[in-house]
C-alpha cells in the first residue's frame with residue numbers, strides 16, 4: 013500500500029471501528045478460545061512477496077477479532093477499565109499519521125507545549141494546587157519507577173547513578189501491604205531490593221496503612237542503621253481499593269525527610285468529582301503522584317500522568333545531555349525525555365486534549381458518577397442475595413464478594429468461588445476477575461466502561477444471581 017491507497021483502507025478501518033464498537037453489546041466479553049488457536053492460524057514464515065490488503069484485512073477480521081477479549085465492551089467488569097472514548101481514537105489516528113517522536117522540544121514543539129498545558133488542565137481538574145507540574149508517561153509502572161529512582165538518588169546525595177550501590181547504605185522504602193506489584197518491581201529494578209520494601213499492615217474499612225506502625229518502622233530502621241528514603245501511599249489499590257490516610261501518612265513521611273509518591277493509578281480519575289476528594293485529603297503534601305487517564309478517564313492505553321511538586325529532583329536523577337541532543341538557541345523550553353527513563357516519546361497529549369474538549373469536565377464527571385452509582389446498585393443487589401458475603405465495603409466503583417453458604421470451610425469456599433467465576437466468565441455476558449483478601453478467594457466487580465449503561469448493571473445482577481444459584485446447586 014502507498015499513500016494513494018491509504019484513503020480506501022483508512023476509511024475501511026474507520027467504518028470497521030464504528031460498527032465493531034456499536035456491536036459490542038452482542039458479543040461475549042471474553043472469547044471462548046482454546047489456547048494456541050490463533051497461533052496455529054498464523055503462517056509459520058513471513059511472506060517473501062507482498063500480500064494484498066484484501067487478504068490481510070480479512071485475516072484480521074477472521075483470525076484476530078474472534079480471539080480478542082473486548083475491553084471496550086460495556087459489560088467488562090474485570091480488572092480496571094482501559095477505556096477509549098471515540099474522540100480519543102480520532103486523536104490517536106492523527107498521531108499515528110504524523111508519527112512524530114516527541115523526545116525533545118525541538119523534535120515536536122507543539123507536542124511538548126500541549127503536554128504542559130493538558131497536564132496543567134488535569135492538575136486543575138483533580139483539584140491539585142498550582143505548584144505541581146507533570147509529565148505524561150506510558151504507564152504507572154514507569155512513573156513509579158522514576159519516583160523510586162528519585163528516592164534512591166536523593167537519599168544517596170545524588171551519588172547512586174555514578175558510584176553504584178555496592179558501598180551505599182541500605183535504603184528503605186515504606187508502603188502498605190496492599191500496594192500494586194509495580195511497586196515491588198520498581199524496588200527490584202532500582203537495585204534497592206525487595207527486602208528493603210517495608211510493608212506496613214493495613215487497618216480499617218479503607219484498608220489503609222497503620223500510620224503508627226509506619227512511624228515505629230522508620231524509627232526502628234534508623235536505630236538499626238538503615239537509611240529511610242521514601243514512602244509510597246495508596247489511593248485506590250488494585251485488589252480492593254485500599255486507600256491510606258494520606259494526610260497522616262504524608263505527615264510522618266515529611267517529618268522523617270522521606271520522598272513521597274502516591275499511587276492513584278485507578279482512583280485518581282475520580283478526583284475530578286469534588287465529592288470524592290475527601291479520599292485524597294492531604295495529597296498536596298506529596299512529591300509525586302501518578303494516575304492513569306488510560307484507565308477510568310477514557311483515554312486509550314497508554315497514557316499515565318505523573319504530577320511532581322518539584323521536577324528538578326527527578327530531572328537530576330534522569331537527565332543526560334549528550335551533544336547531539338542539545339537544543340541550541342532556545343530558552344525556556346522543556347525536554348520531557350529528561351523527566352523519564354526512555355528517550356523516545358509518543359505524542360500522548362493530543363488524545364487528552366481531544367478528550368477534555370470533546371466531553372468537558374462535566375461530561376467526564378457524569379461518567380464517573382454513573383459508574384459509582386451503578387456499582388452501588390450491583391453491590392446492593394448482591395448484598396441481599398442468599399449466601400452472598402461482601403467484604404470489605406465498596407471503594408468508589410469497586411467491591412468484592414463471595415458466595416459463602418453456611419457449613420463450608422474456607423478451602424471449600426475458595427473452590428466454590430473459583431467455580432463461580434469460571435462459570436460466569438465462560439457464560440460471556442459479563443466478565444469479572446478475582447483477588448484474595450486476608451487469604452480468602454473473592455470475586456471483584458468494578459464498573460468503569462465508557463459505554464456502560466444502567467441496563468448493563470441490571471444484566472450483571474441477573475447473571476450473577478442465575479449462575480450463583482446453579483453453582484450452589486452443583487450444576488456447574
Ligand SMILES: *Cc1c(COP(=O)(O)O)cnc(C)c1O
Nearest residue numbers: 151152153192194249250277278
Ligand atoms: C493498574 C495499576 C497500576 C499499574 O498501571 P500500569 O499503567 O499498567 O503500569 C499501578 N497501581 C495501581 C493501583 C493500579 O491499579
